[in-house]
Amino acid sequence: MANATESTxxxxxGLALILGFIAAAGxxxxxxxxxxxEAAWGFAAAMVFxxxxxxxxHLY
Structure with missing residues (x-):
């Protein structure tokens, strides 16, 4: 039986949730x-975050 060596x-x-909340605030x-x-800045923040x-x- 193989042992799992990968730690997840x-x-x-957590990072996606935090960034998602910031995007929702934008x-x-x-x-x-x-x-x-300010609407344009809100749209920009929503898109970026x-x-x-x-x-x-995808990165982690």
Whole structure:
């Protein structure tokens, strides 16, 4: 019987959740500041942090 030598952690899950929450906050900021430049920054934050969440899952 083979022994498992690989150790797994939940680092990717935690990192993805944190980045997902930040992305959701950016999306909320996009709706709150709808006609202003803050909406653009909210959209940018939502896009960047959602992309980083996906990368974190694949990287770790």
């Amino acid at each position: 952690t939940d680092k990717e899950l 999306a909320v900021g996009m709706f709150v500041g709808a006609p202003e430049i 959602s992309t980083l969440a996906v990368v974190a899952i």
